[in-house]
Amino acid sequence: MSDNQQPAKNHVTLLLLSVMLLGAALVFAVAADAPHTLVLTAAGLGLSFSRRTPLSRTTRSYVYAGVSVLAATVLQDQIFPVDTQRFYLIDGRYYAPAVIFLGIAITFFEQRDTTLTSVISLALIGTMIAGNSGATIVTNPRFPMTNGLLDYFHFFYGCVVAVQMLAMLAVLPHVDRRVRLPAPGRAWRWHRATVFWVSVFGVAGTVVGLRVAAIHYERLADRTFRDLFRVYMRRQSERMIFGYEVDLWRTVPPRTRADKTPVVRALAAQAPGYLRGRAFVRYGRGTWSSSDTGEHLPPTRPGGRYAYSVFRRALAGRTPSATPPPAPRPATIDLLPATAYPLGGLLAPGNAVEFELIADGLNNSNEGALVPREWDVAGGYSLALDDSIRDTAYQGPAEPPTEAERYLDIPGHIKEDVARVANTVFGATPPRPGTQGRLAQLSRFFEAGFTYELGVKFDPAGKDPILQFVEQRRGHCELFAATTVLLLRAQGIPARYVTGFVCGERPPSGTYWVARLEDAHAWTEAYVAEENRWVLVENTPASGFPTTDSASGVVSRAFDRLLVAWQNLLAQVKRGYVAEVIVALFLGLCRGLGRLLTHPLWGPVAVLSLGSAVWWLWQRRRRRRLAAADRLLVPTRTELQKTLGVLEKQARRFGVERQPCNTIRELARRLESAAQGPLRDALLELLREYETLRYQGTPPAVEAVAEFKAKVRRRLAAPG
Structure with missing residues (x-):
């Protein structure tokens, strides 16, 4: 052995580690219908076997290994995507292959105690993540020979774990211990054999015991998991920002530090402004509700390595306006939602006409609410806006709103009271101004004496919360918007209630916009018959309007910028942009090289140049190795x-x-x-x-x- 050589890898140890990693890859391949992961694992381990000497433990080798693991994890999912519904609590699509590939990368290094224990740990973690699957209720079209294992998945999983445990016990004697054990004698060999076989039978007994206990307590476990699942779903529904109902009886508490949490970040040239979430038409006894299903927008898929779909909707009721439009709005917006707070749908301005996201479908309600089906939230979404529309109110539905009774409906138990308030605001006798004039009258009514306030409570045994709000003249944005809708309807003006976010905060970096929990808002959309269009009506006082000032510190802003960069990169990777670029570059390089090599004149020159370059690189590597040996x-x-x-x-x-x-x-x-x-x-x-x-x-x-x-x-x- 020369001075600069490291000890050769022990192939017996590497074989035992391979058994553990292949076990994890096999479980994932069966659970996720991902035979490609098993093939990549076998190929990586074969490459590790082919390299007799280990890699040097340097920063460069660690970085290259980590980048290789990340690239293999992302590319294999981009080329052969895994169904998102196959895993439960932990998304095994990325985590399981990542830890398995990381274990393979570590096998290329010197077989020290730290590397061996790392590979063992990663193999077991990968198996646990892969086993967190609902594989028993699906089939594997890409790996059909494993469909028989799905019927006995738990037994199969237990067998794989048992084999891994045996391989782990066999690896332990090969660990290069830093604390040397006594010289082996006869007593030591007996002691070692006893420990080994006790461990073997202990593992086997534990597996059998767990299996028997699982069968015996199956009903109890099933009931427990059902209860936990119900609790989980209830908490998720509580975290959902926009549901299908809005209860005006509830007390909106004062803002806390938690309300500073970002909900969505937008990459756009200008502030996105009002982002619609839900729209409501039906009101009754303090509650806005919506059961509108609308239409399913047809998807357009770009093909290739792209994983996203494009959905388009047509907007109704547009006519050219005689007044000049305001400053131009951004043509496109890229939105990155926070996964911790389910939105229940897409946030979008009313003039958004094109939507790019990873989803199986997208439903557009009659009121313009966008609800995706099987949406990959981590992939974000992009919007294209119709700049010919000068208002962010949704221009729909297609039928004339003046003929739709639902936009003029007022519950019978408060109809007279609402009409009385409307007469106070607009006057009981004609002539009445046009729609825009009455909107201005209503704004002056709220400006005169109404106050924005959180924490307002209403008497549950008293009048409707809207009537109590008009009497108290203080409340939050939901009450201002709801009252606006009913007062406009009392005047024969079609109106609807809208909830969403106002996205206008721009961090000092100036590259994106943020909407936080405290930026949740409610407003009104009214139909102006004279102009044949919907307009946004905002009557909440300025003190209750979401702020546009950055509310974060220096450290949190820096962290937020890194998070936005990571979210945007992940979204581009998930949608397939990165994979498509890599594949396109590779194919273009191959085509160009093929044309060059087959050219009658430049072909021989290229072959000679490539051969010379390979020879020079080989000689350079040889000289470097000799120089490295000389330095020692x-x-x-x-x-x-x-x-x-x-x-x-x-x-x-x-x-x-x-x-x-x-x-x-x-x-x-x-x-x-x-x-x-x-x-x-x-x-x-x-x-x-x-x-x-x-x-x-x-x-x-x-x-x-x-x-x-x-x-x-x-x-x-x-x-x-």
Whole structure:
């Protein structure tokens, strides 16, 4: 072994580690219908077997290994995507392959105790994540030969874990312990064998016992998991920001620090402004409700490696406006929702007409609410806006709103009271101004004496909350918007109630916009018959309007920028942009190289150039390895190494070439069969003396090396 070589990998240890990693990959392949992951695992381990010496433990090798793991994890999911519904609590699509591939990468390094335990841990973690699956209720179209295992998935899983445990026990004796054990004797061998077999039978007994206990307590476990699932779903529904109902009886508490949590981030040139979430038409006894299903928008899929779909909707009721539009709005918006708070749908301005997201379908209600089906939230979504519409209110539905009774409906138990308030606001006798004039009258009514306030409570045994709000003249944005809807309907103006977010906060970095929990808002959309369009009506006082000032500190802003960059990168990867670029570059490179090599003139030149480049790179690598070996030598041995080059050059005159794998003694033996002569005898003598100096127990002295170099010059100058 040379001075710079590391110990060769133990193939028995590597085989046992491979059994554990292949077990995890097999469970994932069966659970996720992902045979490609099993193939990649086997290929990676085969490559590790083919490399006899381990990689050096350097920063560069660690970085390359980590990047390779991430690239393999992402690309295999982009090329062969896994069904998102196959896993429960932990999304095994990425985590399971990532830990398995990381375990493979570690097998390329030196087999120390730390690396062995890391591979064992990663293999077991990968198996646990892969087993968190509902594979028993699906089939595997890409891996049909494993469909039989799905009927006995739990038994199959237990067998794999048992094999992994046995492999783990077999690996332990191969661990390079830093604390050396006593010299093995007969008593020690008996002790070791006893521990091993007790562990083997203990693992087997534990597996059987767990299986028996699982069968015995199956009903109890099923009931427990059902209860936990119900609790989980209830909490998820509580976290959902926009549901299918709005209860005006509830008390909206004052804002807390938790309300600073970002809900959605938008990448756009200008502030997205009002982002619609839900729209409601039906009101009764303090509750807005919606059961409108609307239409399913037809998807358009770009094909290739792209994973997203594009949905388009048509907007009704548009007519050119005589008044000039305001400042131009951004043509596109990229939105990155926070997964911690389910939105229940897409947030979008009313003039959004095109939606790009990873989803099986998208439903557009009659009121413009967008609800995706099987939506991958981590992939985000993009919007294209219709700039010809100068209002962010949704221009729909297609039928004239003046003929739709649902936009004018007022519950009978408050109809008279609402009409009385409306007469106070607009006046009981004609002539009445147009729709825009009455909207202005209503705004002046709320500006005169109404106050925005959180924490307002209503008497549950009293009047409708809208009537109590009008009497108290204080409340939150939901009450201002709801009252606006009913007062407009009392005047024969179609109106609906809308909830969403106002996205206008721009961090100091200035590259994106943020909407937080405190930016949740409610407003009104009214139909202006004279202009044949819907308009947004905002009557909430300025004190209750969401702020546009950045509310975060320096550290949180820096962290938020990193999070946005990561979310955007993940969204681009999930949608397939990165995979498509990589594949396109690879195919373009292959086509260009093919055309170049087949060209009658440039083809030979290219082959010669590539061959020269490969030869130069190989020579450069060889020189670097020799230089690295020389750096590990002490100075006197380095000088001897240089002198050896002189002797090798003389040996070539006899047709004897020393290969890197040849020893000095082998070189001398081959030189003995060459033609006799004074020079050959001198070389043999000098090689023997070099071998003695170079490989003696202690480094040679400086004087001895200088004397040997002088002797080489004399003998080669006058060999006789």
